[in-house]
Amino acid sequence: MAQHRSGDRMVMENGLDSLDHHEHDHDHGDDGTIEHESRQNGTIELREEEVSVEKVFQHKLVPSWRNQLTLRAFAVSLALSILFTFIVMKLNLTVGIIPSLNVSAGLLGFFFVKTWTKFLEGSGMLKQPFTRQENTVIQTCVVASSGIAFSGGFGSYLFGMSKRVADQTSDSSDFKDPKLGWMIAFLFVVSFLGLFSVVPLRKIMVIDFKLTYPSGTATAHLINSFHTPQGAKLAKKQVKTLGKFFSFSFLWGFFQWFYTATDQCGFQAFPSLGLKAYQNRFYFDFSATYIGVGMICPYIINISVLLGGILSWGLMWPLIKNREGDWYAKGLGDGSLHGIQGYRVFLAIAMILGDGLYNFFKVLTHTFLGLYTQFRNKRESVLPVADQDSPLPPQQSYDDQRRTQLFLKDQIPTWFAVGGYVAIAAISTATLPHIFHQLKWYYMIVIYLIAPTLAFCNSYGSGLTDWSLASTYGKLAIFTIGAWAGSSHGGVLAGLAACGVMMNIVSTASDLMQDFKTGYLTLASPRSMFVSQVIGTAMGCVVSPCVFWIFYKAFPDLGTPNSEYPAPNAMVFRNMAILGVEGFKSLPKHCLLLCYILFGSAIAINMIKDFLGKRGRYIPLPMAMAIPFYLGPYFAIDMCVGSLILFVWEKLNKAKANAFGPAVASGLICGDGIWTLPSSILALAGVKPPICMKFLSRATNARVDTFLGN
DSSP states (O other): OOOOOOTTOEEETTSOOOBOSSSOOBOOOBTBBOOOSSEETTEEOOOOOSSOHHHHTTTSOOOOHHHHSOHHHHHHHHHHHHHHHHHHHHHHTTTOEEEOOHHHHHHHHHHHHHHHHHHHHHTTOOOSOOOHHHHHHHHHHHHHHHHHHHHTTTTTTTGGGSHHHHTTSSOOSSOOOOOHHHHHHHHHHHSSHHHHHSGGGHHIIIIISOOOOHHHHHHHHHHHHHTSHHHHHHHHHHHHHHHHHHHHHHHHHHHHHTTBSSTTOSGGGOOTTOHHHHHTTOOOOOOHHHHHHHHHSOHHHHHHHHHHHHHIIIIIHHHHHTTBTTTBOTTOOTTOTTTHHHHHHHHHHHHHHHHHHHHHHHHHHHHHHHHHHHHHHOSOOSOOSSOTTOOOOSSOOHHHHHHHHHHTTSOOOHHHHHHHHHHHHHHHHHHHHHHOTTSOHHHHHHHHHHHHHHHHHHHHHHHHHOOOOHHHHHHHHHHHHHHHHOGGGTHHHHHHHHHHHHHHHHHHHHHHHHHHHHHHHHTOOHHHHHHHHHHHHHHHHHHHHHHHHHHHHHOTTTTSTTSSOOOHHHHHHHHHHHHHHHTTTTSOTTHHHHHHHHHHHHHHHHHHHHHTGGGGGGSOOHHHHHTHHHHOSHHHHHHHHHHHHHHHHHHHOHHHHHHHHHHHHHHHHHHHHHTHHHHHHHHHTTOOOSOBOOOOOHHHHHHHHHHHTO
16 A cells, blocks of 8 residues: 655555545555545646746756755655654554654754754854745655655565465465665665656656656645745644644553553553444444544545444454354464455455455556557657757746746766666666575566566556556565565565565555655755655664564564554555465355455446546445454544544634644644563563553453452
């Protein structure tokens, strides 16, 4: 599901990568991805700029591309990258729904550097003023770095290789436990290829084809607004609001920790809807993170997740459980894939694949139709990749002329991009078989031959619809490479590793093109955008594995059901790989039939949704419905509370809700997310919470009292 750009964007690791926040409709996201910015069913309508933006900034000198890359920008980027990586990692390992932190990155980056420059300016020591180009560099670097926590697969394919996850599946013989060394090496040899694969197409995508890239455009508008007097004043208030809720969320996480001495203790075990509902995972768990996620998510996503939870845990699983002894053997336990757990996992996979496959072909169709239209309307029949000095098109606005002129000024040579791709691909082909002996060198050559085409498709589709289908391309690699390798030659690990290679290439490619669009609109140089993305990616290749390693060592039950960090997508991705290698023989009775039904239902729901157009925004999203099939709907209740808060706020004061809602949500997410750092340190140090707060039924409490002799 990745990371993809938008002020309000979120990613679902399971596959779909785009959603709309303002129109509250389906786009990702994700998971991703989920992404959003005033869009509907993968399209976006942006208002024409009534006032020239560049005339507002015409009195300000645009720094050279080297001066846009400042030491203070990368120092702030590193600090924010560590903060956001903890947040993304926590969400990766819990529900797999990752809200965009672009608003937070832009706000905090602006606030820290602006505060520093004001201090230096007051003392007469300021050598270089803070510009929107430098702000763009910070945002690009932070999102590129924290994005590795998603595309690195720490909550999906990479952790799915581990023994902890393998022991919960039908194939536990093929595994590779996480080690800091090989994880960092793996990311370094696969995370940069996507950056080089689409660099020669930057002029075509941004200037010639004029692709919208809604998330990149939204980010640019955000940064441009910060650097106006009115925007700076609002940004200061937004940062103050974010800080308040950050503090509250952090202290609330600290307070809750005291009551969580063992599993099933604390506020997250409060049976707010009754004990029977709690047994079926219907409860409010007082999580500031999920409330914040709910405030950022479109309403339809939160309702879809809740509806999926009701459908699965409220209806399907109780009915299937009644067939114990008929459909599956008795006494298998709640975690066996040959029992009730098999239905939970594989039915979720069926819906994810149905939704992902539909959207894959939908975006691919958009891509080919868009390309056909572009070529039909062009007199030239050749892609103008090398035509960097072509004259400006006629009848351009002042903004377009100014932006095009500066965008074409600092070029990245095509030979550099092609040479870089070939060199890194050669190093990767030679290196990866040593990290994963199941991944043969000829698999890598095939992947790297087709990857640039897929990276282009993902970048072009993202420019049209704002959907990044990185997870879908990754799943295609799981099935194709896994089936090619076969079970006798480690097909499961080969498929998961190939998924990682493909996801990283197509994800970073679309991210870079979003950055080029953002840079185009803020007059940031393409070179500074490229260098910033490279440095951010390098940061992420080190920071993300280290943060994951802290979680892995601090929480021994990481990746197990009912734990604090169940990593549901790791189980989903591993079982996809097993399914691709072994076929359907491992499924419980009637599970395949139910999978067919849900697979077809996901496609049918999407078709109806698209057919109805604007009215289709009220139809639930299959991808979002599938998420609670495995986890339960507890987090959906928290997210719906977040939606309710935002809904009431919008009714009372819509302008204030629009201005400060993302800041409040970001504060709640960041505070609770950063609390995981001290809680991990306490766990590593062996410090246990002093209290266990548990809730018992009256009958159970009477038995406990009798046992204790009270």
